[in-house]
Amino acid sequence: MGRASPFILVLLSLGCFFVTYNLLTMVIHYQSAEGDQELISGGSSTHLDDSKRLSEPKRLFHVALTATDAVYSKWQCRVMYYWYKKMKDMEGSEMGGFTRVLHSGHPDNLMEEIPTFVVDPLPEGRDQGYIVLNRPWAFVQWLKKATIEEDYILMAEPDHIFVNPLPNLAHGSDPAGFPFFYIKPSENEKIVRKFFPEDKGPLTAIDPIGNSPVIIQKSQLEKIAPIWMKVSLQMKDDPETDKAFGWVLEMYAYAIASALHGVRHILRKDFMIQPPWDLKVGKTFIIHYTYGCDYSLEGKLTYGKIGEWRFDKRSYLRNAPPRNLSLPPPGVPESVVTLVKMVNEATANIHGWEDGR
Numbered sequence: 001m002g003r004a005s006p007f008i009l010v011l012l013s014l015g016c017f018f019v020t021y022n023l024l025t026m027v028i029h030y031q032s033a034e035g036d037q038e039l040i041s042g043g044s045s046t047h048l049d050d051s052k053r054l055s056e057p058k059r060l061f062h063v064a065l066t067a068t069d070a071v072y073s074k075w076q077c078r079v080m081y082y083w084y085k086k087m088k089d090m091e092g093s094e095m096g097g098f099t100r101v102l103h104s105g106h107p108d109n110l111m112e113e114i115p116t117f118v119v120d121p122l123p124e125g126r127d128q129g130y131i132v133l134n135r136p137w138a139f140v141q142w143l144k145k146a147t148i149e150e151d152y153i154l155m156a157e158p159d160h161i162f163v164n165p166l167p168n169l170a171h172g173s174d175p176a177g178f179p180f181f182y183i184k185p186s187e188n189e190k191i192v193r194k195f196f197p198e199d200k201g202p203l204t205a206i207d208p209i210g211n212s213p214v215i216i217q218k219s220q221l222e223k224i225a226p227i228w229m230k231v232s233l234q235m236k237d238d239p240e241t242d243k244a245f246g247w248v249l250e251m252y253a254y255a256i257a258s259a260l261h262g263v264r265h266i267l268r269k270d271f272m273i274q275p276p277w278d279l280k281v282g283k284t285f286i287i288h289y290t291y292g293c294d295y296s297l298e299g300k301l302t303y304g305k306i307g308e309w310r311f312d313k314r315s316y317l318r319n320a321p322p323r324n325l326s327l328p329p330p331g332v333p334e335s336v337v338t339l340v341k342m343v344n345e346a347t348a349n350i351h352g353w354e355d356g357r
């Protein structure tokens, strides 16, 4: 091997510098696209952005939780509100006020415990037994009648637990939503086109989301909510659509209503995790416990088959879960362990939990 001339060495290091520089910029761009959490926790290369971002005024969002007065909805709301209060003032949070939008038409026994705004349900029978059809109507009424200080709204659900302080993931008039793998507008062309005709744009203009979790400007939601309501009622009244979409009908209705307004969402996979499918909490923000978690005592997932150890919200349709649920056996993923621990912490600390409201 001959000695490399100094000229070549200089060229080489310059080349390396540019490669590193480009890589770094790519990483920084990628992190910016990933959003605030990455910036806040990023390395020294993003330090400038950190301090800039941290010194900016907070962009608070109001947490709006649609709920009914059923015991099943109530205990979930109590757990949800407990974790909201714990996360709200932690660093990185841009959580503002909280409202349980109660769409059963009259006050219930949680009015003192949780800030609540009572709205009317749909007229008797209009939901055809599909209770979530009340959600868009609840938002329409709440946005119209309530005084909401924040410029942004988080649409949340009772089975959400804040597992980290949540920043405002929206950017200006670009709302943020969670991409659901089963919302596939392009694969349901015939149905979707009934509500999103071709002159409105390609099917890819419809985001693969539901209304929750979504963080969106209040002014945008005020425009979208009435159309969301209209589309969801039309869908429910159309037997073919009702059959095709089933329990995700109201999610499609929101996705389409926002697309009709030309609104695109920033898709944030880290918005929430859904045990037992997602295994780690990491830097995500919400645990959504909609799926049952069934395991053998060896810690093996037995999904669809009742496990020797289980946590399933549907076990508590008529009664709130007792305090101090047993923790999962060894080998069960962190997401599930965290979920049960968080439910236990909430129930241990909520005054009067055992009255089973």
Ligand SMILES: *[C@@H]1O[C@H](CO)[C@@H](O)[C@H](O)[C@H]1NC(C)=O
Pocket (backbone or CB within 6 Å): 324, 325, 326, 327
């Ligand atoms: C919770 O249950 C465990 C057994 O599963 C028990 O050892 C523990 O003392 C209980 N804690 C409280 C606070 O009741």
